Amino acid sequence: MPFNILVLSCLAYVIFLFGVAWAAERRADRGRLGWLQSPLIYTLSLSIYCTAWTFYGAVGYAARSGLEFLTIYLGPTIVFIGWWWVLRKLVRIGRQQRVTSIADLISSRFGKSNLLGVIVTVIAVVAATPYIALQLQSVTLSFSVFASPTDDGFAPPGTEATAVWVACGLALFTILFGTRNLDAKEQHHGIVTAIAVEAVVKLIALIAVGMFVVWGMADGPADMIARISASDVADWKLQPGRWAGLLFAAGAAVICLPRMFQVMVVENADERHLATASWAFPLYLFAMSLFIVPIAVMGLERLPATANPDMFVLTLPLAEGQGALAMLAFLGGFSSATSMVIVESIALATMVSNHIVMPVWLRLRPAKAVSGDVRRLVLLSRRISIGVVLGFGYAYYRMSGGSTALAAIGLIAFVGVAQFLPAMIFGIFWRGATRIGAALGMTVGFVVWAYTLFLPSFGPDAVIPAMVFIEGPFGIEWLRPRALFGVATMDPLLHALFWSMVLNTAAFLTGSLFTFPGPVERMQGAAFVRVFDTTSGSPRGWERGLADPEDLLVMSQRIMGDDDALMFFEAEAKGQGKAGYLPDPTPDFMARLERRLAGSVGAATAHAMMSQLAGRATVTVEDLMAVASESAQIMEYSARLESQQEEVTRTARALREANEKLMQLSIQKDAFLSQISHELRTPMTSIRAFSEILTEGDLPPEMVANYGRIIHDEAKRLTRLLDDLLDLSVLENGTVQLNLGLANLSPMIDRALASASHTKPERSFVIHRDLPMENIFIRTDADRLVQVFINLISNARKYCDATAPELRISVRQRGGRVTVDFADNGSGIPKASQALIFEKFARLTDQTRAGGAGLGLAICREVMANLGGTITYLPGQGGAAFRVAVPLRLERKAD
Amino acid sequence: MVPPPRTPPLFLRRSSYRQRRRRDAARLLPVVGLFLVLMPVLWGPQDALRRDTAPDGIYLFVVWAVLIAIAVLISRGLNTADEGDDPEATSDPGSGR
Numbered sequence: 001m002p003f004n005i006l007v008l009s010c011l012a013y014v015i016f017l018f019g020v021a022w023a024a025e026r027r028a029d030r031g032r033l034g035w036l037q038s039p040l041i042y043t044l045s046l047s048i049y050c051t052a053w054t055f056y057g058a059v060g061y062a063a064r065s066g067l068e069f070l071t072i073y074l075g076p077t078i079v080f081i082g083w084w085w086v087l088r089k090l091v092r093i094g095r096q097q098r099v100t101s102i103a104d105l106i107s108s109r110f111g112k113s114n115l116l117g118v119i120v121t122v123i124a125v126v127a128a129t130p131y132i133a134l135q136l137q138s139v140t141l142s143f144s145v146f147a148s149p150t151d152d153g154f155a156p157p158g159t160e161a162t163a164v165w166v167a168c169g170l171a172l173f174t175i176l177f178g179t180r181n182l183d184a185k186e187q188h189h190g191i192v193t194a195i196a197v198e199a200v201v202k203l204i205a206l207i208a209v210g211m212f213v214v215w216g217m218a219d220g221p222a223d224m225i226a227r228i229s230a231s232d233v234a235d236w237k238l239q240p241g242r243w244a245g246l247l248f249a250a251g252a253a254v255i256c257l258p259r260m261f262q263v264m265v266v267e268n269a270d271e272r273h274l275a276t277a278s279w280a281f282p283l284y285l286f287a288m289s290l291f292i293v294p295i296a297v298m299g300l301e302r303l304p305a306t307a308n309p310d311m312f313v314l315t316l317p318l319a320e321g322q323g324a325l326a327m328l329a330f331l332g333g334f335s336s337a338t339s340m341v342i343v344e345s346i347a348l349a350t351m352v353s354n355h356i357v358m359p360v361w362l363r364l365r366p367a368k369a370v371s372g373d374v375r376r377l378v379l380l381s382r383r384i385s386i387g388v389v390l391g392f393g394y395a396y397y398r399m400s401g402g403s404t405a406l407a408a409i410g411l412i413a414f415v416g417v418a419q420f421l422p423a424m425i426f427g428i429f430w431r432g433a434t435r436i437g438a439a440l441g442m443t444v445g446f447v448v449w450a451y452t453l454f455l456p457s458f459g460p461d462a463v464i465p466a467m468v469f470i471e472g473p474f475g476i477e478w479l480r481p482r483a484l485f486g487v488a489t490m491d492p493l494l495h496a497l498f499w500s501m502v503l504n505t506a507a508f509l510t511g512s513l514f515t516f517p518g519p520v521e522r523m524q525g526a527a528f529v530r531v532f533d534t535t536s537g538s539p540r541g542w543e544r545g546l547a548d549p550e551d552l553l554v555m556s557q558r559i560m561g562d563d564d565a566l567m568f569f570e571a572e573a574k575g576q577g578k579a580g581y582l583p584d585p586t587p588d589f590m591a592r593l594e595r596r597l598a599g600s601v602g603a604a605t606a607h608a609m610m611s612q613l614a615g616r617a618t619v620t621v622e623d624l625m626a627v628a629s630e631s632a633q634i635m636e637y638s639a640r641l642e643s644q645q646e647e648v649t650r651t652a653r654a655l656r657e658a659n660e661k662l663m664q665l666s667i668q669k670d671a672f673l674s675q676i677s678h679e680l681r682t683p684m685t686s687i688r689a690f691s692e693i694l695t696e697g698d699l700p701p702e703m704v705a706n707y708g709r710i711i712h713d714e715a716k717r718l719t720r721l722l723d724d725l726l727d728l729s730v731l732e733n734g735t736v737q738l739n740l741g742l743a744n745l746s747p748m749i750d751r752a753l754a755s756a757s758h759t760k761p762e763r764s765f766v767i768h769r770d771l772p773m774e775n776i777f778i779r780t781d782a783d784r785l786v787q788v789f790i791n792l793i794s795n796a797r798k799y800c801d802a803t804a805p806e807l808r809i810s811v812r813q814r815g816g817r818v819t820v821d822f823a824d825n826g827s828g829i830p831k832a833s834q835a836l837i838f839e840k841f842a843r844l845t846d847q848t849r850a851g852g853a854g855l856g857l858a859i860c861r862e863v864m865a866n867l868g869g870t871i872t873y874l875p876g877q878g879g880a881a882f883r884v885a886v887p888l889r890l891e892r893k894a895d
Numbered sequence: 896m897v898p899p900p901r902t903p904p905l906f907l908r909r910s911s912y913r914q915r916r917r918r919d920a921a922r923l924l925p926v927v928g929l930f931l932v933l934m935p936v937l938w939g940p941q942d943a944l945r946r947d948t949a950p951d952g953i954y955l956f957v958v959w960a961v962l963i964a965i966a967v968l969i970s971r972g973l974n975t976a977d978e979g980d981d982p983e984a985t986s987d988p989g990s991g992r
Contacts, residue, residue: 066948067935070955074932077959081966082925084918084973225949234948240936247932275973279966286959293952 003147006330013331014173014338020197021177021190028189036189037269039276044196045263046281047203049076049254050288051131051340052138055202055333057406058289060310062296064405066236071243072407073289075250077282083274086255087264089428091274093531094265098599102261102420103351108603109427109528110435111521117355117602119439120420123446124258125348125389127416130457132344132393133400134409135337138310139166140397142333145311146318146326160398167394170341171387178346179382191342192267198335203287205332209313210291212325213298217316224294231297245494249411252418258347259340266347310406341390349385354602357381362608374558378601399458408493412457415497419445422505426512431525433508436515441508445500452481453496547613549582552593555609559600568596661835668839675854679721683714724855728840731862736784738866740890743782745818746774749809752789759794768808776811778818779889784863788871791856792822792882799880800826816888821874823881834873917972924965931958 024036035041054072061069080087090105099105103124107117140163177191218224228234254260268274299312307315314333317325361377400409422445423438451464460466464481472480482492484499517525549569556565566581572592573583583589590610597606690707693699699707730736753767796807806825811818829837840858857871864871869886935951 067952067955070952074955074959077962078925078928078932081928081962082922083970084921085925225953228949228952236948238935238938238951243936244933247929275970278970279963282959282963282966286956286963290956293948 003143006143006147009327009331010334013334014169017194017197017338018177021194024193025190033189033269036193037273039270039273039280041192041196042263042268042270042273043277043280043284044199045192045267046260046277047199047284047288048195048259048263048339048343049257049281050199050202050285050336051410052135052333052337053131053406053410054288055206055336056138056142056310056313057134057410058292059296059299059312060308060405061407062233062292063300063309063312064407066233067238067293068236068242068246069292069407070289071246072250072410073285075247075252076254077285078247079251079254080278080281083278086425086428087274087278088271089531090255090424091265091268091271093428093528095268095271096531097527097603098595100266100354100599100602101347101351102256102258102424103355104598104602105261105265106420106423106427106438107355108598109524110423110433110438111518111524112603112607113435113439113521114355114359114605114608116423116435116438116442117351117359119442119446121348121351121355123416123419123442124351125392126446126450126454127413127419128258128344128348128389129392129396129413130400130409130416130454131413132341132390133396134406134413135170135341136163136166136393136397137409138333138406139337141308141311142314142330145308145314146330163394163397167390170338171345171390173338174342174345174386174390175383177342179349179379179386188267188346191346192263195263195339195343198339199284201335202332203284205328205335206288206313207291208325209317209329210295212317212320212322213291213294217298217302217320218294224297227301228293228297231300233293233297233300239491241494242491245497246411249414249418249497252421253414256417256420256424257344257413258351258417259343262343262347262350341393345386345389346382348389349382350602352385352388353378353381354605357385358601358605359608362605374601375561378559399462401459404457409457411493412453415453415493415500416446416449418497419449419500419504422501422508426508427525428528428531430512431522431529432512433525434512434515434517435521437508437511437513440511441504441506444507445504448484448500448503449496452484452499453493456481456492547585547590547610549585551613552585552590552610553581555613556593556597559597559609568593664836665839668836672840676725680718683718683721686714687711687718721855724859728855728859728862731859731866734866736866738781738890739783740779740781742777742779743785744774745776745778745811745820746771748782748786749774749789749820752786752793755786755790756793756797759797763797763805765797765800766804766806768806768810770810773811773813774809776813776818776888778886780867780886781890784867785884785886788860788863788884789820789822791860792884795856796822796824796826796880800824802826802879813888817869817885818888820884820886821877821881822884823874823877823879825879828875828877828880829873831875834875837873838871914972917969921969921973924962924969928958928962931962934958 027033028036058069058072061072093099094105097105097108099108103117103120106120107113110116143162143166177194178188214221214224218227255264295312295316296309299307299309299316303312303315303319313329314326317323317329358374358378358381419442422441423433426433427438455463456469460469469481471477478484478486480488482488482495483490484495487495487499490498553565553569556568559565560568569581569583572589573580576583576586576589578584594603594606594610597609600606601609690711694704694707694711749769793807796805800807802825804825808821808823810821810823812821813819838857838861840855860871864884864886867886868890869884871882871884874881874883932955935955938951
């Protein structure tokens with residue numbers, strides 16, 4: 001097929017995938033996840049385990065080593081049907097802790113240690129390079145096999161140029177796909193869906209080729225079995241060590257490969273999907289493996305001995321003239337390679353940006369990291385990381401020469417990532433696992449792997465001098481890379497796997513047993529190991545009130561984006577019953593925010609950033625201040641409650657007083673009626689009686705005069721009573737006419753004293769006055785005020801029961817008011833009556849009635865009210881005392 | 896490998912008891928699978944005389960298919976159990992979930 005058409009079809013296929021991803025992303029954005037989160041999609045996305053290694057390499061593997069290729073698929077099968085042991089726990093932990101990558105998981109488990117994050121990231125990147133090189137190599141090979149060189153002048157470029165183009169294309173593709181936005185929880189619905197589509201394409205392609213081989217080229221299964229037995233493949237002898245070792249390596253890899261962890265744990269939407277995947281994923285592997293041996297056997301049988309067995313899937317249909325089938329196979333292989341590269345480099349880029357770039361940035365520019373635009377930095381670092389990862393892959397491809405069997409390259413990567421296994425498995429099952437142990441174990445394992453397998457894979461003299469292989473470094477024979485500690489009989493791969501795992505586990509256990517974990521580490525350890533025991537197994541540790549919610553919001557906006565951060569904060573605030581966007585920094589809220597941030601930048605980084613704002617660890621002064629201010633708040637609150645209660649008590653008291661007064665008034669009203677009838681009847685009775693006597697006539701003239709005088713007096717009393725009543729009603733209605741004018745207080749008091757002296761003239765009072773103080777001009781109705789004074793002085797004359805009665809009149813000016821006190825030295829007014837004296841007909845004792853009708857003080861009160869002043873009883877003055885207060889300047893009331 | 900329900904439910908409801916045995920089965924399955932997959936090692940592979948790859952392959956694929964079938968049966972029941980009470984199969988009823 002012409003090279004340019006091949007390139008075009010690849011591009012068309014990529015654009016199709018883009019469309020799928022875009023559509024899925026849009027669906028997800030609209031919240032209609034539906035089948036995007038089905039167990040089927042989950043299972044199909046897991047099938048990125050089957051890369052170009054499976055699609056092309058497995059056939060080559062089978063052609064070279066018979067059934068050994070099956071270990072690569074049986075290992076994961078056992079892990080998946082045993083999901084109840086490990087995978088279930090991993091997925092639960094991943095969801096609960098919002099884990100973003102395997103580096104994040106291990107770092108998070110061991111106290112959010114950044115050191116471990118870096119170690120895991122470095123191992124993962126290095127281990128991934130052969131694997132990515134494998135994909136590049138397979139795509140390049142498929143191009144070179146498939147593209148026909150003889151065409152209209154458009155010759156295919158050399159394999160090296162092809163590899164460069166493939167690497168660049170894949171990098172671009174991945175960047176466009178995977179780093180368009182920074183997801184809150186590192187879930188990429190678009191990519192997962194596109195990968196599911198690719199999984200279907202590669203499965204169909206491989207099965208189509210297989211069926212063509214079994215039923216098209218051979219004569220059905222029976223014939224196929226006969227051919228297998230006859231072929232060279234049947235010469236293969238099962239090597240027990242390799243068989244068991246590869247089962248182990250593949251089983252470990254399916255958990256530890258960064259991309260498998262990504263789709264299995266990070267992209268998992270529902271834990272129950274795992275139950276389906278536990279049989280559906282093995283089924284997929286089963287279907288992928290079923291036709292491998294037939295294709296290999298047929299390839300060996302039909303194709304020339306020089307043909308690369310890794311390309312049988314492609315070359316067999318081509319040789320048989322099945323162009324369409326070959327095209328399908330080509331796209332299947334292309335699918336396998338691209339899906340692997342995309343997810344692997346996204347997973348690695350996430351790890352690099354979260355565990356290397358961000359911490360460095362945080363260390364270098366702590367202030368900027370919290371307030372600056374972190375999102376752009378994260379995205380940029382991820383894009384660069386993708387490019388770097390693919391660059392490494394290409395470099396490995398070039399250095400290894402691009403001629404090695406695909407499966408051999410892949411196995412190097414498998415053993416590399418298996419170094420995570422001890423830290424991970426012990427981490428989730430053993431609380432005693434410590435950070436130091438994990439760091440030691442992984443470092444030792446990584447070094448052993450690199451020394452015995454990775455570096456030697458470049459060939460003798462490439463990195464490790466050939467002499468070292470024979471004599472060992474510095475002539476130390478037991479350190480030979482292929483015969484560590486003198487174990488020379490082992491297969492090199494098995495040798496590397498054995499020693500790296502043994503030393504890794506030993507270092508891990510030793511380190512764990514002899515070190516003491518920190519507090520965060522122990523909390524995280526408990527949360528991981530007992531993830532099923534508690535509903536919210538997340539350790540908390542954020543103290544209340546340490547961080548300013550506004551700072552937290554600013555930081556979160558930089559990471560999560562403005563809208564998402566605001567929405568999250570608003571929801572949190574609402575959950576706390578607060579309006580607005582700023583929830584209280586409670587430990588719960590802080591823990592949730594940290595986990596949310598961890599979804600974007602990884603646990604260690606999120607923790608570090610939160611620490612920047614919250615300054616945790618020991619009890620600080622701020623801590624104590626927070627506690628203090630909290631208790632102050634409580635005290636203030638209780639004080640407020642207390643004052644409220646006081647107010648209520650006051651109101652109640654006022655109400656009770658009012659009620660008492662009302663009851664008294666009601667009694668008074670009754671008394672008033674009987675009083676007024678009595679007051680009116682007494683003079684009337686006298687008048688009637690005497691006038692009756694007079695009408696009988698025949699009386700001595702002096703008696704007539706006497707009776708007439710009595711009648712006159714009684715009539716005068718009646719008139720006075722009626723006058724008073726009239727006066728009172730006028731005053732009470734406020735219809736009184738006031739003659740306002742300027743008057744001096746002193747002459748007014750003189751007038752009042754003079755007038756009042758007619759009352760009980762037989763009593764001589766000593767009057768105390770303060771004349772200079774009395775010299776005040778006030779603007780008021782002088783006659784009315786004098787009326788009040790007369791009333792008060794008369795009352796004193798009438799009721800003061802002292803043997804040497806005295807009256808003290810004192811005048812005082814306060815602000816705009818003048819007060820005049822009238823105090824005598826009598827026994828005063830009993831407390832119980834003080835409230836009543838200003839009421840109508842309120843007379844204290846009937847026997848002391850001296851002609852008044854009990855209206856005097858009531859009139860006084862009304863007068864004073866009309867003059868804008870008051871009259872009150874002054875208790876505690878050593879006698880009856882009244883205070884009259886009038887304004888200095890009374891303005892005429894606006895009518 | 897699933898024991899027949901001979902014991903009457905002394906402390907557990909019958910369904911809970913079944914759930915726990917189902918979980919035991921889920922734990923046991925990979926062990927059985929590993930054993931079966933390692934069986935070819937015991938067949939004296941180092942024999943010098945020529946042996947056939949095909950029977951081994953058929954054996955492995957049959958084992959594979961059977962394991963998948965059993966996994967289907969187990970996971971179905973476990974799947975629904977996840978929503979029910981006490982998903983953690985320990986003898987201590989207090990430690991569930």
